[in-house]
Amino acid sequence: MIPFNKPFLIGKELQYIEESVHSGKISGNGMFTKKCQSYFETNLGVEKTLLTTSCTDALEMCSMLIDTAPGDEVIVPSYTFVSTALAFVRQGAKIVFADSRTDHPGIDEDKIESLITPKTKAIVVVHYAGVACDMDKIMELADKYNLYVIEDAAQAIDSYYKGKPLGTIGHLGAFSFHETKNIICGEGGLLTINDKKFADRAEILWEKGTNRSAFFKGEVNKYGWVDTGSSFLPSELIAAFLYAQLENLEMIQKKRKEIWSVYKRELNELEEKNILKLASIPDFATNNAHMFYVITKDQEERSKLIAFLKEKNVHAVFHYLCLHKSEYYSKIETPLELENAQKYDQCLLRLPFFYELKEDEIKHITDSVKMFYAQ
Structure with missing residues (x-):
């Protein structure tokens, strides 16, 4: 895995x-x-x-x-x-x-x-x-x-x-x-x-x-x-x-940006075909390669992609559940609908990302994502 x-x-x-x-x-x-x-x-x-x-x-x-x-x-x-x-x-x-x-x-x-x-x-x-x-x-x-x-x-x-x-x-x-x-x-x-x-x-x-x-x-x-x-x-x-x-921040960042670039290169075709959305970086911002995420069309598709990647020995995760919909906050206030936040809650998926991740492992991950959508 x-x-x-x-x-x-x-x-x-x-x-x-x-x-x-x-x-x-x-x-x-x-x-x-x-x-x-x-x-x-x-x-x-x-x-x-x-x-x-x-x-x-x-x-x-x-x-x-x-x-x-x-x-x-x-x-x-x-x-x-x-x-x-x-x-x-x-x-x-x-x-x-x-x-x-x-x-x-x-x-x-x-x-x-x-x-x-x-x-x-x-x-x-x-x-x-x-x-x-x-x-x-x-x-x-x-x-x-x-x-x-x-x-x-x-x-x-x-x-x-x-x-x-x-x-x-x-x-x-x-x-x-x-x-x-x-x-x-x-x-x-x-x-x-x-x-x-x-x-x-x-x-x-x-x-x-x-x-x-x-x-x-x-x-x-x-x-x-x-x-x-x-x-x-x-x-x-x-x-x-x-x-x-x-002391090694520059080396760490160089490697992480290389990992991010490989992900981007390998998955860019899925974005071009409007199958997935990848991270967007505004002109005023830089990319520190903290993570690589994709955005699926809906929550069901994300769940199926997670399960498929697990079969391929890849541990991908989603995180943040919207705080305005949380059990704690719902006891205090009636939650509003925040359309975009809820979209990321349901559709954003983070792929493996760490300093020692190898290029052949990234290729396996991205090939698995492409295989899922090809099927």
Whole structure:
């Protein structure tokens, strides 16, 4: 069976984990945490980043930093992972779900303004498959209505909007290093702080509501409990693994883009014949080769294709069920119909994609897809 995903070692992951153990400190905010944060601050061009145990944690920090409270409304795309909404629900916000674009699973930027009310606090955008939303339109709306913009850039490492790194355009951003992402450390995330006013408080939330970071920088002579927060920082073992991957980001990305290109080349004929739809990338966005997906005509066709691929020893998966149709949300609100989001929910299929995927394996996968439609 060709798996959907496979974690991988590419460099000094095990060496750095051993170094962190021998250093005498494997709790958070040690040498490798600082190396990772310095890497991102330099390469993303932001003043402050904080490593977290997950992208979910980074999003929860975003929600806390903008003081989300009961009575606030937060606009979120329906076609996304639950963490995008959950981070704001936990703070008491009402989620207002937005539809996807017709040509891409990302949020439909042209439908956002109609969802804004006097209670709206923030717009959360998801750069699905690492492909940028139209951030100019979104930031213009934020300026017009005095709203915060949070970038869920979980899938968007090394991807850009008009030359600017994703995760650095909104007020705050969040990345994921889950084992299914381009660079991995099992579980892990990153908060990008793009508005200076959040920087000091972010460190306090990150350090369990204490001003411990200020103490170690010599800014205060003792530290204590000064705000809300949690234990958002990861251990040094996670940071050590991640740093080894960061050292090889260019190599990883080169290989992933090659894999994506082979998929595209082999399946392009099915799109040309209007049998399948493949990923669409707007002119303002780049492709970071996070995933390769196809869009079938309907849910029944997708189910049959999944079963056929399984017979051919290929593990293909679908994911996100629209959050506005979820069991949890349906108890709170009467769901609206969001046509495009529901289309992706029912028709989008992800093909195996991981660093060690070989070209002959990709050929087997694509030949199997073509065989299904030939029959």
